Amino acid sequence: MIKRLLAGAAAIGAIGGLGFLYYAWYPPIEPVEPPDRGSFSAEQIERGRIVAAEGYCAECHTRTDNGGGPELAGDYKMDTPFGAIYSSNITPDPETGIGNWSEEAFQRAMHLGVSRKGVHLIPAFPFDHFTKMTDQDVSDLYAYLMTRPAVHMTRRPNELPFPLSLRLLQAGWKLLYFTPGVYKPDPRHDALWNRGAYLSEGNAHCGACHTPRDFMGAEKKSAPYDGAVVDNWIAPPLNEHNPTPTTWTEDELFQYLRFGVAPLHGPAGGPMSPVPHRFLSTVPEEDVHAIAHYFADVDHAAEREKHDKAALARAMEQSKIDLVGPTVDPDAKLYQGACAACHYNAAPSPVLGRPDLALNNALWLDEPTNLYQVILHGLTAEEGQTGVAMPSFYNALSDQDMARIAAYLRRTRTTLPPWTDLEKKAAAVRKTITTIPVNSSH
Template sequence: MKKRIFLAGIAGAGLLGGLGFLAYAWHPAIADITPPAASSFSAEQVERGRIVAAEGYCAECHTRTDLGGGPEFAGDYQMKTPFGAIYTSNITPDPQTGIGKWSEEAFRRAMHRGISRDGGNLIPAFPYDHFTKMTDQDISDLYAYMMTRPAVHLTHRPNELPFPLNIRLLQAGWKLLFFKQGVYQPDPTHDALWNRGAYLAEGVAHCGSCHTPRNLMGAEKSGSTYDGAVVDGWIAPPLNANNPTPTTWNEDELYAYLRNGVAPLHGSAGGPMSPVPHRFLSTVPEEDVHAIAHYFAFVDNAAVRAKHDKDALALAMNQSSVDLTHPVVDPDAKLYQGACAGCHYNSAPTPASGRPELALNNALWLDEPTNLYQAILRGFTAEEGQAGVVMPSFYNALSDKDMARLAAYLRRTRTTLPPWTDLEKKAAAARATVETIPVNSSH
């Protein structure tokens, strides 16, 4: 009898728990609307919304890049995740395939709570865990901007998530574990510039989505904020004091990098980071970029770390100096001179603009040679890095063994860190992530 009562109690508790979860996970649909006329929004609000969209890089994830590309904001961008491919939504005001029938209330609920207009829980590849921090005004402005874009009729491909991850109701379990809802609250111990930067970085710009490692459930690891992570085959480096570069990412360097795509002492923006300065942050008010730079200079403890910058710069310039008038004996140095030194040679006292100093670059100081290999294989187009400066792809010119030799040479001559391991194997792995690049291509 006692056993039956015990089991009945467990079953009852399970039933109540299940009902409680359903109550938490289920959300009503919000009635659709007739798409609002573009003229119903003021030009000032639409412009403010454009800035919010640029600071959130909305077009980057909501514009298809494979299959020949697609219209801006029409979705169907393939996001590769450890759980399967996810295809982004059409956020143009098309009534059938986009958000034309979404009210501002529905739009705000999606941004703040990760719930679609029909009541379904959104997959957290959409970073509502950051967008929840946005103010109602910014969301209202963003809504105005999106509703005044050209409507595009385009249905995204079905997501490729396995059972049970494809059940939207169960996405609420992820929220229970990892989602904290709430608009950003200013920190009274910091000034307005710091708080503006924190709001942008932690909210609409969702910097942690790329620069924070994730756990097995795909959530950002608690206690590891801005520690760096792997994104699309590249390493998004740490943005905090764990960043290994010998010279500090101070506020000026951060601003130059975020605004122009190149920082004098750290190099150029490439890979998934390249569109951030070139396509987006170069189009927003300078004061907002300054605010983000100000915030991250605090996060990486720049004021303290910068005390050693002068010595680190002097050492780096000495390490990178190459006397081209004397014959080179080291075969790896010969390879470097033939492939790289013509562009990456610098002399004291500081690196030349457009000539990234590898001794100061994240690519050589990270735990893995990933970013170095990606830069070698892909190169940089005129639209990446510094405007008009091109680095050719060495995909066809250098073998995996050649890249391994270059990586070993640069690591031992340009850093004070232990050598990387399995370099040729890792070169082959990096090559496998890059589409074949035609001979004589500059990218």
């Protein structure tokens, strides 16, 4: 009897293994000669440029360390909990890029996460979002990439330990987490909302940064847009869990995504900065409006903004107090000397280019990470609001100084509990900055 049970279990295991191999196996697609630029119309190439900008292709496929690298030639380092991953060269170089990929092979990679050679792609490449893109958008993107300058550059090998380095296991990840299929419009919403949802959920892959991940590196479907840690910054929640006292309305979102600064919430910094400046500032305005329209619905802006007037008044009052009369609070004096001159605002609302910290995400998040990053890194004239810079205080403020400023702002600008271990956390964030900013204040 036991032998029969063991034999049955072995047979089931063998059948299951064969079934998994059948599911996981994809044949190679034959290489092609790099297509001639003349085979694509100027209109299709321009449409592809827009698709590439709305998907931020150059952001993850251009090396930034070791002196940088040619655009779209890959080798961008992505640090993950599983090890470092380096992006692919997506220029039309036939040897080190995708120059010998047919459009069929490119479509398969975008929609199914499988390379031309039949190898499963690591989901650091967000094919779980790109699968929602239409065939036309993928075709236009192919036309754009195949007409870029070909760059012969090999990326560094991924640093994934065994057995995570086995690409076949990625098929198991897909079996658990990946549902292929083009975005289907929601009939309960209008065309603008659906356009915004299509872009946000698909090509723009907003959830890849703003949704927390589980132990397998998959986005938590139970917590969409709840915020996550990205490149040593916190990508804040994009839903109703965003803690700022004034609502991210459709107009605030549009201003932020199009121009890099929202009147009430301040400038885009860190990994978010290139999104408005390099990419969304170059696409049709109606697409940015669509994304803003979609997320204003996701965060229930219409229901929440009734509290904004009172929150704004409180913020302006506290900002005025900082510069009126002497203070005996040593932390307040430190803040006045380092920050208040540029962050002071008066009623009725903040001046553009002078962000009010009481309304900024950085003070309302669970950790002071983003506040410390901005203090240490600063903002150049190309980041945040165009032409407005904030110096780095990397050399000017110690970890203890930053901890005092953070504690002061948290208790005077928010209604939330104090942060803990502030000096220790300041030191930890400082260690993530490998290059001292050139605009460092002394």
